[in-house]
Amino acid sequence: MNNVxxxxxxxxxxxxxxxxxxxxxxxxxxxxVTDPANINYLTGYDGWSFYVPQAIIVSPMLTEPVWVGRExxxxxxxxxxxxxxxxxxxxxxxxxxxxxxxxMDYVAQVIQSYRLDQGHLGVEMDAYxxxxxxxxxxxxxLPEARxxxxxxxxxxxxxxxxxxxxxLIKQAANIVTRAMDTAMEVIRAGVxxxxxxxxxxxxxxxxxxxxxxxxPAIVPLMxxxxxxxxxxxxxxxxxxxxxxxxxxxxxxCVQRYHCPLARSAxxxxxxxxxxxxxxxxxxxxxxxxxxxxxxxxxxxxxxxWQDVIQRYGYHKPSRLGYSVxxxxxxxxxxxxxxxxxxxxxxxxxxxxxxLIAGMWLEGYGLEISETFRVVPEGVEVLTGTDRxxxxxxxxxxxxx
Amino acid sequence: MNNVxxxxxxxxxxxxxxxxxxxxxxxxxxxxVTDPANINYLTGYDGWSFYVPQAIIVSPMLTEPVWVGRExxxxxxxxxxxxxxxxxxxxxxxxxxxxxxxxMDYVAQVIQSYRLDQGHLGVEMDAYxxxxxxxxxxxxxLPEARxxxxxxxxxxxxxxxxxxxxxLIKQAANIVTRAMDTAMEVIRAGVxxxxxxxxxxxxxxxxxxxxxxxxPAIVPLMxxxxxxxxxxxxxxxxxxxxxxxxxxxxxxCVQRYHCPLARSAxxxxxxxxxxxxxxxxxxxxxxxxxxxxxxxxxxxxxxxWQDVIQRYGYHKPSRLGYSVxxxxxxxxxxxxxxxxxxxxxxxxxxxxxxLIAGMWLEGYGLEISETFRVVPEGVEVLTGTDRxxxxxxxxxxxxx
Numbered sequence: 001m002n003n004v005x006x007x008x009x010x011x012x013x014x015x016x017x018x019x020x021x022x023x024x025x026x027x028x029x030x031x032x033v034t035d036p037a038n039i040n041y042l043t044g045y046d047g048w049s050f051y052v053p054q055a056i057i058v059s060p061m062l063t064e065p066v067w068v069g070r071e072x073x074x075x076x077x078x079x080x081x082x083x084x085x086x087x088x089x090x091x092x093x094x095x096x097x098x099x100x101x102x103x104m105d106y107v108a109q110v111i112q113s114y115r116l117d118q119g120h121l122g123v124e125m126d127a128y129x130x131x132x133x134x135x136x137x138x139x140x141x142l143p144e145a146r147x148x149x150x151x152x153x154x155x156x157x158x159x160x161x162x163x164x165x166x167x168l169i170k171q172a173a174n175i176v177t178r179a180m181d182t183a184m185e186v187i188r189a190g191v192x193x194x195x196x197x198x199x200x201x202x203x204x205x206x207x208x209x210x211x212x213x214x215x216p217a218i219v220p221l222m223x224x225x226x227x228x229x230x231x232x233x234x235x236x237x238x239x240x241x242x243x244x245x246x247x248x249x250x251x252x253c254v255q256r257y258h259c260p261l262a263r264s265a266x267x268x269x270x271x272x273x274x275x276x277x278x279x280x281x282x283x284x285x286x287x288x289x290x291x292x293x294x295x296x297x298x299x300x301x302x303x304x305w306q307d308v309i310q311r312y313g314y315h316k317p318s319r320l321g322y323s324v325x326x327x328x329x330x331x332x333x334x335x336x337x338x339x340x341x342x343x344x345x346x347x348x349x350x351x352x353x354x355l356i357a358g359m360w361l362e363g364y365g366l367e368i369s370e371t372f373r374v375v376p377e378g379v380e381v382l383t384g385t386d387r388x389x390x391x392x393x394x395x396x397x398x399x400x
Numbered sequence: 401m402n403n404v405x406x407x408x409x410x411x412x413x414x415x416x417x418x419x420x421x422x423x424x425x426x427x428x429x430x431x432x433v434t435d436p437a438n439i440n441y442l443t444g445y446d447g448w449s450f451y452v453p454q455a456i457i458v459s460p461m462l463t464e465p466v467w468v469g470r471e472x473x474x475x476x477x478x479x480x481x482x483x484x485x486x487x488x489x490x491x492x493x494x495x496x497x498x499x500x501x502x503x504m505d506y507v508a509q510v511i512q513s514y515r516l517d518q519g520h521l522g523v524e525m526d527a528y529x530x531x532x533x534x535x536x537x538x539x540x541x542l543p544e545a546r547x548x549x550x551x552x553x554x555x556x557x558x559x560x561x562x563x564x565x566x567x568l569i570k571q572a573a574n575i576v577t578r579a580m581d582t583a584m585e586v587i588r589a590g591v592x593x594x595x596x597x598x599x600x601x602x603x604x605x606x607x608x609x610x611x612x613x614x615x616p617a618i619v620p621l622m623x624x625x626x627x628x629x630x631x632x633x634x635x636x637x638x639x640x641x642x643x644x645x646x647x648x649x650x651x652x653c654v655q656r657y658h659c660p661l662a663r664s665a666x667x668x669x670x671x672x673x674x675x676x677x678x679x680x681x682x683x684x685x686x687x688x689x690x691x692x693x694x695x696x697x698x699x700x701x702x703x704x705w706q707d708v709i710q711r712y713g714y715h716k717p718s719r720l721g722y723s724v725x726x727x728x729x730x731x732x733x734x735x736x737x738x739x740x741x742x743x744x745x746x747x748x749x750x751x752x753x754x755l756i757a758g759m760w761l762e763g764y765g766l767e768i769s770e771t772f773r774v775v776p777e778g779v780e781v782l783t784g785t786d787r788x789x790x791x792x793x794x795x796x797x798x799x800x
Contacts, residue, residue: 048618049632051528051731072718075762076623076630093718094742097735102526125533126502128451129730132535133526133551151533194612198605205598205635212594212637218448219615223476230476232449235605237612318472318493329729330529331451335497342494362475 005044005082006255007164012082015042018157020060023150029119030059030111031150034134035127036328038154039067040256043081049073050129050328052096053103059116066114068107070096104134108141117142122150128330155336159323161350165257166373169325169352171211172259173371173382175252179203180261180383183222183250184390189242189267193235197222200250207254214253216260217332221249228264228365231318231358242268247367249356251332258324258332260354261383262369265390274366277314278389281357281368284308285387288320288339288355289372292379298343305357306341314359321355324371347374352382405444405482406655407564412482415442418557420460423550429519430459430511431550434534435527436728438554439467440656443481449473450529450728452496453503459516466514468507470496504534508541517542522550528730555736559723561750565657566773569725569752571611572659573771573782575652579603580661580783583622583650584790589642589667593635597622600650607654614653617732621649628664628765631718631758642668647767649756651732658724658732660754661783662769665790674766677714678789681757681768684708685787688720688739688755689772692779698743705757706741714759721755724771747774752782 005012019042023031033039036050043056043065054069064083067074074090081087091106111117123138124130126149139147161169182203186196200220207213223233224246240246249262266274288305302320309316319340322333332354337345339355356369368387373380405412419442423431433439436450443456443465454469464483467474474490481487491506511517523538524530526549539547561569582603586596600620607613623633624646640646649662666674688705702720709716719740722733732754737745739755756769768787773780 046634047630047632048621048634048730051618051733070631072631072758072760075760076627076633079627079630079633094740096719097722097733097738123532125536126531128531129528130532131526131528132523132530132532133549135532135535136525149533192612194605194607194614198602198613201605202598202602205594205601207594207637212592212635213598214594215619215634218451221448227476227479230447230479231470231472232447233476233479234446234448234615235612237607319496322497330448333451333497338497340494358472360472360475 005080007044009082011162011164012042012044015157016058016065019058019154022153022157023122026122026148026150026153027120028122028148028150030057030116031122031153032057032107033124033154034130035124035154036129037256037326041154041158041326043067043083045077046080046256047073047076049076053129053134055107057111061116062114066110068110102133102137104137105141108138111142118144120148121145122148122153124151125149126151152336155334158325158334159336159351160348161325161352165325166350168254168257169259170382171254172252172257174210175204175207175213175254176250176259176261177383177385178208179250179252180248180263180385183248184265184392187240187246187265187267187392189240189393192237192239193222193224194237197235204250204252211254214256216251216253216258217327217329218251221247223247226363229360229363231360240267245274245364247365249367249369256326256328258327259371259382260324260332260369261371261385262356262358262367263385263390264366264368265392267392270389270391274364275389277359277366280309280312280314281359281366282387285355285357285368285370289370289379289381292347292372292374294348294374294376296347298337298339298345298347299341301339301355302341316359318358320357321353324352324354349374349376405480407444409482411562411564412442412444415557416458416465419458419554422553422557423522426522426548426550426553427520428522428548428550430457430516431522431553432457432507433554434524434530435554436529437656437726441554441558441726443467443483445477446480446656447473447476449476453529453534455507457511461516462514466510468510502533502537504537505541508538511542518544520548521545522548522553524551525549526551552736555734558725558734559736559751560748561725561752565725566750568654568657569659570782571654572652572657574610575604575607575613575654576650576659576661577783577785578608579650579652580648580663580785583648584665584792587640587646587665587667587792589640589793592637592639593622593624594637597635604650604652611654614656616651616653616658617727617729618651621647623647626763629760629763631760640667645674645764647765649767649769656726656728658727659771659782660724660732660769661771661785662756662758662767663785663790664766664768665792667792670789670791674764675789677759677766678768680709680712680714681759681766682787685755685757685768685770689770689779689781692747692772692774694748694774694776696747698737698739698745698747699741701739701755702741716759718758720757721753724752724754749774749776
């Protein structure tokens with residue numbers, strides 16, 4: 001079997017050990033992991049199979065995590081996971097989208113087969129692919145189990161990256177830099193938005209000479225014109241016009257590790273309003289980054305940002321950023337630490353955040369973001385793209 | 401407000417009317433829709449915001465569906481939905497990924513504000529983005545409501561497409577044809593898999609001169625070599641080698657409507673084993689398509705296929721296909737009708753299916769698929785790509 005798990009067996013075993021320690025602290029005998037990023041983190045499994053229920057089972061009673069998934073995906077699991085041959089428990093295809101059977105019935109059977117059904121079981125209650133019905137079926141099939149919410153248990157372990165994870169994120173940083181350069185080259189009046197997005201996506205997947213790109217967890221968010229006033233719109237089938245603003249929020253991705261980056265561009269002459277906003281946002285981002293160091297709190301970063309923009313009369317009700325790393329659609333964020341008031345997490349070396357100063361002002365908007373790593377000396381910003389509103393075509397002098 | 405909902409107001413109102421009829425049959429007073437495709441189907445809402453909880457509320461007591469989502473997405477909702485200004489109920493950003501608040505608490509408040517909390521409420525228990533915790537929070541916040549599973553209620557309405565939906569799917573068919581042509585042009589020995597995937601994705605988004613491409617719900621599934629034996633692996637960072645087999649499963653997408661297509665290719669001379677398999681699979685697909693007509697059953701299509709491949713000694717344990725159309729990541733399938741034994745759904749005009757003959761034989765594999773529309777006369781196959789194993793580079797004569 002050609003086992004191609006990305007990290008060393010030791011790194012995976014360390015992660016599983018950490019999960020078991022967290023389980024012990026929470027009094028859990030068994031953990032049912034359904035978040036695809038957490039499954040990948042603990043086992044290496046990488047496939048676009050999360051559109052059907054799947055899970056791994058972690059327990060001190062098991063020497064290795066047990067993978068449960070669809071029959072046609074078991075071979076892919078064996079190819080990408082570090083565990084030994086008998087750790088794979090595929091379910092038959094008649095469980096898929098059936099009116100009578102549910103894959104979680106099978107997960108329950110596997111748990112029973114290991115006699116893990118009488119203890120305290122952790123489930124990721126708020127994970128994307130753990131549906132209300134998935135939980136209900138587990139409850140029905142395992143009447144003697146006591147269930148507990150363990151939604152972010154593994155996510156919190158992911159918060160501090162290993163040096164090998166950092167290496168992948170830096171490779172992704174090189175990719176997103178190129179993809180952003182591409183965006184700034186192809187966005188011009190008269191070009192179809194879809195054609196510009198096509199070139200950006202191409203650059204994301206081509207990657208660099210060093211490494212090819214993996215698919216990011218989010219497609220390019222590239223709204224233009226009035227649509228820049230909304231946070232999560234994609235391109236549409238229209239041609240850019242002179243005067244358009246375009247937001248570009250993208251990521252590079254290597255082995256599922258992300259480095260996001262956002263900038264805005266204007267085709268032609270920016271309005272004084274937008275230009276001023278961009279200068280305030282750039283100053284706010286720089287000021288926020290300056291206070292990053294081990295021991296600072298997550299909320300400190302946002303407070304520094306708010307001080308700047310409030311001085312200029314602006315307001316941003318949404319958080320300034322979040323922990324980022326390994327992930328699958330629909331999100332590259334890790335759902336643990338947010339850069340916002342009230343989040344008292346202490347920053348520590350090898351945490352990685354996407355600080356995104358997105359101003360969505362209903363009718364117009366602007367984004368400047370940076371992905372940064374906390375290092376002993378303070379902050380390491382992972383990309384070098386100019387921190388400004390990009391002005392495309394003549395007159396370019398306005399943006400300098 | 402620049403309302404850009406794709407279909408006419410009448411089409412949306414007809415869809416909502418159909419949903420209310422189905423609700424009445426099930427005794428539901430209110431429906432909480434969380435599946436992004438179902439939200440889009442009933443309202444037009446289109447944004448990559450499904451990574452946070454969102455919902456629309458449908459009830460005979462409401463003249464229009466009510467959209468509930470994140471504050472920063474409300475403007476995008478107003479831009480893309482057909483409803484009037486007061487149909488949008490955004491929640492504050494502090495509900496997002498919070499340890500104390502949950503967006504479903506806010507959904508519950510909105511339901512209470514319309515006095516809909518004492519009746520029979522339908523929820524999509526097995527929809528991707530309706531987590532176990534989402535349901536638990538609704539249960540806690542709406543103690544007087546009686547909840548019922550309405551998972552596929554809207555999906556079943558989507559099964560039969562309008563002519564305008566068919567038009568979009570046919571545009572997507574033209575896109576996937578070009579993208580598959582691109583795959584066959586760029587896959588060569590020495591090329592990086594990621595570079596080939598980049599060109600395919602570019603073609604998917606460029607679209608045609610007629611229409612730009614939207615992002616498909618699944619990235620190109622393009623495993624090579626031994627990885628073709630697994631169903632859902634993507635490209636990796638290696639170079640193709642002479643003799644490699646590559647599976648290519650992709651879709652064109654227009655306004656979220658998909659036309660999938662899968663083919664396999666071999667670089668150089670295919671093994672006699674693979675060549676024979678491809679001929680059997682092509683014959684099986686053709687035979688299965690031949691029996692499609694209004695009144696035939698979904699299972700008839702698979703039985704016709706099985707008859708052919710069993711005659712040659714092959715076996716495919718997984719279903720042969722599924723209804724397809726409007727969707728978001730992680731799946732373009734509609735989760736209603738499957739082409740498999742036991743599915744007794746009668747085929748009717750303007751149903752659209754992805755018939756995918758995927759043979760994943762642990763170590764090697766092959767895929768040939770067709771997306772077809774049921775028409776009064778029988779079947780309309782939506783793409784014209786040769787139904788064969790593609791042989792790339794010399795000697796090409798082997799594939800003719």
